Amino acid sequence: MSATKVHSRCPRSGLGNQNTPGAGSGYRVGPQSRVGLLPTFEDRKYRHPVPGRPWAGIPSPPVRTASERRELLKAVYEEARECTRCPLSQTRTTVVFGAGNADADLMFIGEAPGANEDRMGLPFVGQAGKLLDKLLAEIGLDRKDVWICNVLKCRPPDNRDPNPNEIEACQDYLRRQVDLIEPTVICTLGNFSTKLLREDTTGISRLHGREEVRIIGPRAVRLYPLYHPAAALYTPSTLEALRTDFHRIPELLALGPPEQPEVSEPIPELDDLAKADEDEDEPTMGEPEPAAQLGLF
Numbered sequence: 001m002s003a004t005k006v007h008s009r010c011p012r013s014g015l016g017n018q019n020t021p022g023a024g025s026g027y028r029v030g031p032q033s034r035v036g037l038l039p040t041f042e043d044r045k046y047r048h049p050v051p052g053r054p055w056a057g058i059p060s061p062p063v064r065t066a067s068e069r070r071e072l073l074k075a076v077y078e079e080a081r082e083c084t085r086c087p088l089s090q091t092r093t094t095v096v097f098g099a100g101n102a103d104a105d106l107m108f109i110g111e112a113p114g115a116n117e118d119r120m121g122l123p124f125v126g127q128a129g130k131l132l133d134k135l136l137a138e139i140g141l142d143r144k145d146v147w148i149c150n151v152l153k154c155r156p157p158d159n160r161d162p163n164p165n166e167i168e169a170c171q172d173y174l175r176r177q178v179d180l181i182e183p184t185v186i187c188t189l190g191n192f193s194t195k196l197l198r199e200d201t202t203g204i205s206r207l208h209g210r211e212e213v214r215i216i217g218p219r220a221v222r223l224y225p226l227y228h229p230a231a232a233l234y235t236p237s238t239l240e241a242l243r244t245d246f247h248r249i250p251e252l253l254a255l256g257p258p259e260q261p262e263v264s265e266p267i268p269e270l271d272d273l274a275k276a277d278e279d280e281d282e283p284t285m286g287e288p289e290p291a292a293q294l295g296l297f
Helices: 066-080 115-120 127-138 164-181 191-198 236-246 249-254 270-281
Strands: 023-028 099-101 106-110 147-150 185-189 212-216 219-226
Touching: 066 164, 106 164, 106 191, 127 236, 147 164, 164 191, 164 219, 185 191, 185 249, 191 212, 191 219, 219 236, 219 249
Parallel strands: 106 147, 106 185, 185 219
Antiparallel strands: 023 099, 099 147, 212 219
């Protein structure tokens, strides 16, 4: 957790220039020059630090300021907007990366963009989005206070459910968003985001309103599953449950971030250990060579 990130009952309303996309302006992160990089989709060690558990803990990155993390998030957006990892790139109109405060304590993760989102490039702009706005207002927040995104960044044709290969191709972007925004509370909206971040098949009807501490990437967060607003639009009982659960969010934010895992050094590869043993056996001749500079990541 960055030492400069101050936690309070409600997230901050924004940082720096309010006209900067992703800096609390309510707009998605937009085109900016690439000023930094995170490990890419092809980086095996970053994507799968624990075999079969891509959302498990990974070595903590260096402490970064809010400004540095926001610039890195813009670089991830630039990568995502050109993405061709799955066939959805051939049918989308716009990549819907996310919107809101890039340093928010509170993050919402939905399923996938719909037709309105695909056209406008912003998440939750249809009827479900209006309900989300209303619920936020009821607890004294609005979109500029939070970060909103989806598991998929591209709309599935005819608003069908995401396919497993699409989730696999897209989850790296979501994981990097979580890593860079550093939320205290993540509200998963519906089944797909809940199952993905929990790495479990338990459905939302059993889990909604039950917070838990989970390790997401290098950090511990308070994971809080909620019904998807779209499911509550036409079912009064679901809307009542969603509203009740939603009104507990300020209570969870007031708890602050959970205890963070200890920073651990990466486990060396077997090949690296073998090479180290060979080097120890070699006689030292003359002045030692300077140590090679560590890799960027």
